[in-house]
Amino acid sequence: MNPIFHHLFQTTRRLNKQLNRTLNPFQLHASQWSVLYCVQKHEQMTLTDIWTYLNVEAPTVTRTVNRLVELDWLTVTHGDDRREKLVSLSERAIKQYPTVEQAIITFENEFLRNFTENDANQLMELLHQLDK
Amino acid sequence: MNPIFHHLFQTTRRLNKQLNRTLNPFQLHASQWSVLYCVQKHEQMTLTDIWTYLNVEAPTVTRTVNRLVELDWLTVTHGDDRREKLVSLSERAIKQYPTVEQAIITFENEFLRNFTENDANQLMELLHQLDK
DNA sequence: GTCCATTATTTAACTAGGTAAGTAATTTAA
DNA sequence: TTAAATTACTTACCTAGTTAAATAATGGAC
Numbered sequence: 001m002n003p004i005f006h007h008l009f010q011t012t013r014r015l016n017k018q019l020n021r022t023l024n025p026f027q028l029h030a031s032q033w034s035v036l037y038c039v040q041k042h043e044q045m046t047l048t049d050i051w052t053y054l055n056v057e058a059p060t061v062t063r064t065v066n067r068l069v070e071l072d073w074l075t076v077t078h079g080d081d082r083r084e085k086l087v088s089l090s091e092r093a094i095k096q097y098p099t100v101e102q103a104i105i106t107f108e109n110e111f112l113r114n115f116t117e118n119d120a121n122q123l124m125e126l127l128h129q130l131d132k
Numbered sequence: 133m134n135p136i137f138h139h140l141f142q143t144t145r146r147l148n149k150q151l152n153r154t155l156n157p158f159q160l161h162a163s164q165w166s167v168l169y170c171v172q173k174h175e176q177m178t179l180t181d182i183w184t185y186l187n188v189e190a191p192t193v194t195r196t197v198n199r200l201v202e203l204d205w206l207t208v209t210h211g212d213d214r215r216e217k218l219v220s221l222s223e224r225a226i227k228q229y230p231t232v233e234q235a236i237i238t239f240e241n242e243f244l245r246n247f248t249e250n251d252a253n254q255l256m257e258l259l260h261q262l263d264k
Numbered sequence: 265g266t267c268c269a270t271t272a273t274t275t276a277a278c279t280a281g282g283t284a285a286g287t288a289a290t291t292t293a294a
Numbered sequence: 295t296t297a298a299a300t301t302a303c304t305t306a307c308c309t310a311g312t313t314a315a316a317t318a319a320t321g322g323a324c
Contacts, residue, residue, distance in 0.1 A: 001169045002240045004252055005147060007259045009166075010187050012144045014263075015137060017312075020279090029312095031280060034141075037133045048302065055142050060281060062304060067279085083289045083302040108134045114261050120136055126255045127139045129246050131146075149282070152309090161282095163310060180272065192311060194274060199309085215272040215319045 015111065022107040026100050027071065033104065035064050036073060036089070040097055044088045147243065154239040158232050159203065165236065167196050168205055168221070172229055176220045 019030035028036075038053050039045050045053070051061040065087055068074040073093045077086045089097065112120070151162035160168075170185050171177050177185070183193040197219055200206040205225045209218045221229065244252070 001166055001236070002244070004244070004255060005151075005240070006166075007256060008140075008144050008147065011259045011262055012140050013188065013311075015140065016280095019137075020312075029279060034133055034138075046302080056145065056280090057282060058303065059283085059305080064280080081290070081302085085303075104133070108137070111262065112134070112136070114264050115258075119258055119261060122254060123136060123258045124139060126247075126251055126258070127143045129251060130143055130243065132246050145281075148310095152282075161309060178272080188310090189312065190273065191275080191313090196310075213272085213320070217273075 018111065019104075019107065022103055023100070026096070026103070028073075028100065031060075032064055032068055032073070033100070035061070035068060036093065036097070036100075039074065039087055040089055040093075044086055046084045046086060048084075050087065150243065151236075151239065154235055155232070158228070158235070160205075160232065163192075164196055164200055164205070165232070167193070167200060168225065168229070168232075171206065171219055172221055172225075176218055178216045178218060180216075182219065 016030050019033070023029060023033055034054060035050060038050060042049065042053075047058065047061050047065060050065070051058050054061070065074060065076070065085075069076055072090050074087055075090045077088075078084065079086050115123075148162050151165070155161060155165055166186060167182060170182060174181065174185075179190065179193050179197065182197070183190050186193070197206060197208070197217075201208055204222050206219055207222045209220075210216065211218050247255075
């Protein structure tokens with residue numbers, strides 16, 4: 001296995017693990033947060049909007065959204081097209097969002113403490129290069 | 133969510149997915165391959181050796197090794213310390229290893245086709261920076 | 265030698281990713 | 295206007311990561 005791949009996998013595993021620990025006080029996981037994040041940003045999204053944005057498969061999002069509805073972070077309504085589910089933050093989520101967001105920002109700064117603006121740009125550029 | 137994290141997650145998800153597709157003809161998955169790879173490299177490893185090397189938790193390796201034994205890619209024996217499991221490639225795995233390895237190498241070259249030696253070093257360096 | 269701490273592995277239960285195949289609503293086209 | 299194709303989402307089933315707690319073998323202190 002190419003050492004680059006090995007390192008990529010290891011870094012993202014560690015990132016995910018530490019994100020989970022950060023979110024633990026809120027009973028949230030990293031992937032759940034990424035859904036909350038984009039729903040908050042767009043105010044309202046369909047499931048297709050979400051899985052397209054996050055670049056994961058539809059069934060993954062179905063499951064995560066259902067869980068977040070159970071946990072009262074999300075609410076779901078229907079629009080004119082009755083196939084679609086319209087997802088938005090619950091009342092409770094709207095109240096708690098800033099607190100969670102602050103914990104995430106603090107964590108991100110810690111995780112990137114050895115990263116300059118330039119390092120960040122370089123990394124983005126290199127990852128982009130792999131996408132082509 | 134910081135765009136760097138978003139991109140890191142997306143890139144590794146895509147890498148994993150494409151690795152799985154590459155390995156599909158051999159009825160193998162990416163994580164299973166990473167175990168075969170390090171066992172082949174070290175000839176014989178304990179479970180602890182494996183999860184330390186791969187930097188994952190012990191139960192993950194227990195499960196993957198069991199599956200690979202079922203699929204006749206690995207064989208397990210016991211040493212003097214009867215708590216330990218000594219893992220090595222099966223006869224079948226030794227025969228088929230070069231074929232799988234070649235498929236992986238071809239895939240890696242394709243995945244990294246836009247990457248120069250210098251890009252690779254830069255990426256390694258940046259990931260290393262995040263580990264500190 | 266016996267008791268206790270440590271080490272190696274496992275089990276159980278959860279989240280999260282994937283594919284393949286299914287259902288129901290909508291759209292297209294003849 | 296109805297039949298076929300497409301779209302949105304779900305269900306079922308697999309791999310793979312995690313934590314917490316259990317079991318069994320080993321090693322050390324006395």
